[in-house]
Amino acid sequence: MKRAIGGNSAVTTKDDSYTREDPGIERVKRIRNPALVRERRTQLLDAALELFVEKGYHRTTIRDICARSGINRASFYDFVQNKDDILRRLLYRMHHPERPESNGEPYDPASLASFEAYLIYLFEFAWTENREVIQLTYRTAGDMARDDLGEVLSHDAALVDRVAKGIDHFYDLKADDDRVALIANVIVFLNAFLPLRGWNLRQFDAAYLAKTLARLVTDMIGTLKTGAGSEAQRRQA
Template sequence: MSKKIVPSMVKDQQLIKKRREQMIKGAVRLFIEKGFHRTTTREIAKESGFSIGTLYEYIGAKEDVLYLVCDSIYDQVTERLRVQLETTGTAMKRLETAIRAYFSVVDDMQDEVLVMYQETKSLPKETLPYVLNKELEMVEMIETIIRECVANGELDRKEQEVKLLAQNILVQGQMWTFRGWVIQKQYSLEEYTELQVRQLLGW
């Protein structure tokens, strides 16, 4: 599944990167407030700090903005998760550290994660599989370290349980955002993370 090439009339790659980062930040704020379908490209341009004409120099359609938002969020979360999984220590310690780091990333990027959770379904059918596959790559990264824990005798899980645990870790992290309206009134991030680590790893 290949990455979508978003059209741009500008050739300067650094400028494209800068403008699209502005666009992503502006779009996230609007998508949180109004949703993707009720947000216009004119509003995205204004929120991003440039004209509608300038906006269309860097994208072909409004759907491209949503694609860029989702792609950027998955890249950031995946990279920060990968860094933790590649640290030294026992497999179990690395898994625990990765869970804590992932929950921290979700907290740092609450608006972005909420947009990803709510608006991915609005992506065009030709780009949706690519974006969803990026989430599966995150799950597979977590599955790999869980299997290492099992192989080392640090965790007792059958293969089906490994797959479900990886999904649960991902969803429990996201829940901090999409159920934040109630959970964040009951727990601090530290309390929530500690309880989830214990439940997820059966401590």
């Protein structure tokens, strides 16, 4: 019988400071070279992700991860707590695509020249960098502990909110237009759709996919101002 992944634990929001209330964290704190911690942790996460996709989460062992990453088992706990911790870090990385120049901060749509530029980045990142993590999320969702699944759903809701704020920033729509939330949810769905349909989309270049979807979405948003109005507005008419 498979046990639930994870359990009750406290997490913070940035990956570098992502910690759990676990005695082993003291070993991580003793390493005073942040660049080394980031490099080794990335090695472990990348190796684990490959194995989770190849073998499944439950069939992958810490020994497997160490062998694939080239990091010995004695050092494993200097950088992560356990296998559950690795999974949580991978899920966090999925919901927080980083700007290369931002020290780990996720993109703010308003920081770019257009909403279409933000969507291109979001979709291309999902296809080129986040594909396996998104696939892993859907494969392991049924085995997650309730608090971990809640964390995933919370990150998903935060992404929807960030996208909705981007729509508000770039498009002159009324604040109570409930279609904004609907479109934001569609965008987040499309962001997951690409990796989940990867088997049938491999013939397309990542940039082409991202630009095509981004243009479709922005064209759709452009019709909101000329459409029939929000549900609330129609009820008042």
